[in-house]
């Protein structure tokens with residue numbers, strides 16, 4: 001790692017102030033950022049830790065919405081969202097391993113927008129709202145392709161507002177070495193419709209599978225998807241799987257998610 | 263360099279640290295607590311697991327400065343007060359849960375956290391919880407057996423069918 005200064009503010013305001021300096025970057029759980037720094041892929045002058053900010057942590061219900069602080073660890077979501085939104089708690093419990101879940105955070109995961117990360121699928125499939133220190137961003141506008149989001153320089157995610165579905169489930173085909181999603185699908189059924197979001201598969205990062213959504217509105221059952229397949233074009237090609245393999249997995253994991261949810 | 267202090271194994275200690283000093287390096291080089299092992303240094307293998315405020319974390323993936331004033335427990339803090347092995351450590355020895363021993367500090371720290379959360383885990387729960395701890399020697403069976411035995415469960419039939 002290159003050398004950097006470290007500061008640990010205790011409020012969102014102070015963090016945003018510290019982040020306005022040239023070369024400053026937030027660090028939450030560090031589970032992605034620290035390995036990146038070790039590989040010298042990034043050279044911030046100052047890291048602004050978000051781990052000391054109490055107002056970024058916690059899970060609370062607001063009517064039909066579950067509000068989760070950006071600094072809430074995966075372990076805390078797995079525990080504290082279980083009663084209100086079991087599909088989301090189950091997703092959090094499938095991220096990495098216990099030690100990773102104790103450090104890694106919701107905000108860090110979606111700000112990073114790794115094409116194989118789990119949370120982006122839940123954020124997009126529920127049509128959640130990403131709240132930052134300065135505005136609210138709809139999930140459909142937030143994710144803008146691999147490792148790219150709508151966030152501006154120095155802008156931090158403060159919470160995510162998840163509409164709570166009637167039923168939901170996340171089906172993940174884990175890459176056995178990294179435990180990230182080789183393909184993961186989150187299905188969420190609301191009174192107004194069904195949303196399906198796919199992670200791990202596309203070169204553009206998380207995406208909605210709208211044909212599946214339309215079929216599931218007509219009949220919320222795995223059989224409704226029998227004749228559907230996403231095109232291979234644009235699927236990730238790496239040593240873990242070909243585009244055709246991933247396209248096939250999208251269908252399989254969507255059917256599994258529907259089965260688990262219904 | 264600044265002077266960084268935290269509570270490690272019940273004692274308040276301090277050493278020099280930079281912003282980029284990892285908790286694993288602070289423990290090993292700063293405090294001389296070399297029981298915490300660094301295997302991969304990329305957050306994958308779990309050899310470096312310690313407890314921060316009671317929860318297992320990979321110390322190679324945590325900045326030391328971020329744990330200022332935290333309570334840290336390392337493998338050096340796991341033995342009984344009289345220096346004898348804890349029940350869990352003794353079970354690793356009794357059931358041959360280690361060979362080269364490189365993964366063992368992390369295994370013991372993760373397993374201790376599991377038993378804290380779930381005092382009588384099933385075999386499947388143990389394997390699932392230890393997913394982030396990699397062992398190149400044992401094949402895991404005897405580690406699972408040791409954890410189960412430490413939780414007071416009968417392990418005489420464990421893995422018999424498989425062997």
Ligand SMILES: Cc1cc2nc3c(=O)[nH]c(=O)nc-3n(C[C@H](O)[C@H](O)[C@H](O)COP(=O)(O)OP(=O)(O)OC[C@H]3O[C@@H](n4cnc5c(N)ncnc54)[C@H](O)[C@@H]3O)c2cc1C
Nearest residue numbers: 028029030031032033096104105107108111117118157179
């Ligand atoms: C062994 C291992 C296995 C893993 N397995 C999985 C898995 O199965 N599924 C999965 O989804 N992930 C997995 N991860 C990644 C893990 O979930 C990370 O915790 C997560 O991706 C990043 O969260 P973090 O809090 O650690 O963020 P950090 O690493 O601290 O930060 C990541 C990026 O986000 C920025 N950032 C952090 N917080 C904010 C904020 N509030 N606002 C704006 N920007 C912010 C940082 O500047 C940085 O660029 C794994 C990681 C490891 C080490």
Ligand code: FES
Nearest residue numbers: 301302303308322
């Ligand atoms: S040394 Fe930390 S996880 Fe391998």
Ligand code: FES
Nearest residue numbers: 361363397398399
């Ligand atoms: S005993 Fe050698 S790595 Fe586990």
